[in-house]
Amino acid sequence: MTRLFATLALLVTCGPTFATEKELPVAGKSSGSTEQISQAEKGYKALTQTAFIPAFWTQNAIPNAWKQWGVTEKPANYTAAVLERYGLHTAPYPNDGLPMGLRKASRVLSTGVGIDCMLCHAGSIDGKSTVGLGNTSLDVQTLFEDLAKVDGLSGNLPFTFSNVRGTSEAGGFGVYLLGFRNPDLTMRTPRKELGLRDDLCEDVPAWWLMKKKKTIYHTGATDSRSVRTLMQFMMHPLTMPKDFEKHEPAFRDIQQYLINLEPPKYPYPVDEPKAAKGKVLFNQNCAACHGTYGEKWTYPNKVIPLDEIGTDPTRHKGIDVAYGKEYSASWFGKEKNGWFVGGLPLRATAGYQAPPLDGIWATAPYFHNGSVPTLDGVLSSKARPKRYTRSFKTDEAAYDKVKVGWKVTELRDPPSEKLSPHEARKIYDTSKPGRSSAGHIYGDDLTAEQRAQVIEYLKTL
Template sequence: MLYLAFAAIPIFDNSATFAAEPKAPDSSVDRGYKALTETPFVPPLWSYSSYDKLWKVWEAKEKPANYQGEVQKRYGLHSAPFKNGELPMGLRKASFLIEGLTIDCMVCHAGSILGKSYIGLGNSSLDVHALFEDLNLAEGRKTKLPFTFSNARGTNEAGGMGVYLLGYREPDLKLRSSRKDLGLHDDLCEDVPAWWILKKKQTMYYTGGADARSVRSKMQFMMSPLVSRADFERHEKAFQDIDAFIKSVEAPKYPFPIDQKLADKGGLVFNENCAKCHGTYGEKWTYPNKIIPIEQIGTDRKRFDGITAKFGEAYNESWFSKEKGDGYLVTQTKGYQAPPLDGIWATAPYLHNGSVPTLYALLKSDVRPKLFTRSFETNEADYDRDKVGWKITEVKSIPMSISVFEQRKYYDTSKPGRSNRGHTFGDDLTEGERKAVLEYLKTL
């Protein structure tokens, strides 16, 4: 009953998204939700007390009164819509000899829109580099992170993390003493995809290189060197449930009024111009699961090039690929997968690298901002209802002499991995058609 009870209890006012269909009390979906929100899959990365010392790293004179709020604001974390002690969502208590602190999937895969937290919405506020760096400093560790975890706030180098961590493993997941270089790149600048689109997809990740059914692929994030082969095997069942939960998550509905007549018109334009790649919507939806060649889509290719065949080969030799029968091998595809657009109003910024802050700019490439910053807050005041996405401030240059932490708040589309070019399919629409499509997209 846990999962239905959660949906009904009003004190969790930051309600998470749940499947619309009521499930049997102890369904795989329920168990997945419970595992995800209660189990530390990654052993402690820091001692628990390091959380309480973060303010010292900020060089504050004293611990701020609203400490959790300040931590959330600084790193782009959000309140948990489930019990998480004093910790923001994404951080978790974990015991392993010591009372420790670790992260979980939600640090990236739970976000906030209009001030509400949702499991499954990508966290577009997060500065994961600062979070790790500061927790290390609070712990008294002076060593630098082994590579960049985030180049631009709201994006991260999850792909690079996977490549880095697999380098420490033998095919049977035994730990290696030295790291194999599997072609580590830390300039992919990845926006986190929403979990609610996975249920429609046959292939997953931005290039569509993995089978969406693969459970073990979703366990890659547990590859901390402290996790043994036996741990992976022990948790596989829980990840089958987590997979079921992920595929049960539904997109939140656009909460403001919609001009239905205009949206209907937009639906016709969409079906003519966009549906062949993005599918159709409503009760009898279709989704073609198309991967568009990189030359044709024309968006930034760092992510496409950055996870190399060398990684693919190592992955395909490893335990991760040996699931069910012949297993689920990863493949090198020709480009990027056109994603389902459900809940697209809530998932700004757009494109795989988060280089376009609004849907309007996505549909009119010559107005896409080149260098911009935003609040990284997620309240109504931060949301651009006209252009659908985040309100931004464009600048001519990044102010001199600001810290690297502050610099990451500027999205510079001239930098590697961050180009905002490509996907020009909206350019030929008339302004009227574009506005109509925009209205239609709010209904998805």
């Protein structure tokens, strides 16, 4: 049983799910009706108070984690050291003393610690914990390896959870876990091969963009109305088909919470006249794909083909049709609620969805693979660093207000073989599979002054 936990005890899947093009929802208003809001409040409660899956680790795992750090005694400020090593953040809601993303949950005959959505979907910006912001500090690989070892297990994960700190192989989790399920979600062994790979290098999209999106995930593969897609995370080996049914209403509330979330506001001064010039340039050069902003916003929900956008194709190609078919035929693809009957199957798309840019100042690094650390790099392909590291801190000192995004240190040489895997994951090398920072050259023809104006405008979204 313990080995089953060690190997299967996985997480999420935020893989593709799709809809037919017809009948996508109408883009919403910024704030919902009273009924939606109270449902959203229920959703927030469910999200921050429910253990949807059993625990992975014992309660001793966190207090003893330091024994895996190569130090001789427990660090003095232990809580801060735990946050720093794994890239976790203090919970702004009651969480049994655990950081966001970890959660008290049941184990067979006892209580332990597991994870929840906030592990990846709650981050920190300007030093503030923020639910809905992707966690770009997280080292999910080290977290799972260390805690399994403290509990006396091998720490060998069934596949790579992350190659680079701040990104994960969440799509791989989905492919792996669905392989153990029959279409009705009863367990099957051996695992069905659905095209598992671990070089997708996924950056986590901000949840507050959900209100505008008709399709979600980086490829626009899933209808944003799907509730069951949010539940792929529940494919823990001890979760039974009836558990999925039971929690579906809670996930309907959670979806309302996501749709009603607002982005944080840029906390530093903005040069308004400069931003006004940037707005004009933005509307000329960018709005056709990214939409317009303000009270009467528009969002075209476009997917740009791979050969046109030119960003790294791995994530797009990396989730196989075999997975899409299996997903669409399973309980996940068969939604019966609301105004649609007969399911929300996955949809194959030609490339990557141009996301809305609300709160874009807070969501560095950029592109679906987190390959570009600043907006300046997004707008100037030649200015993108090839190999770099950063502090993974989220305070004002770590933030670059000129280039807008995270401050990085460029590295000339490849990482030394002697670095521990934990240290090596702090280096983003754009020559590695799935990590190219090429493409999206739409800002290259702007002058440096115009680029700075567009960046100033982007701060206001």
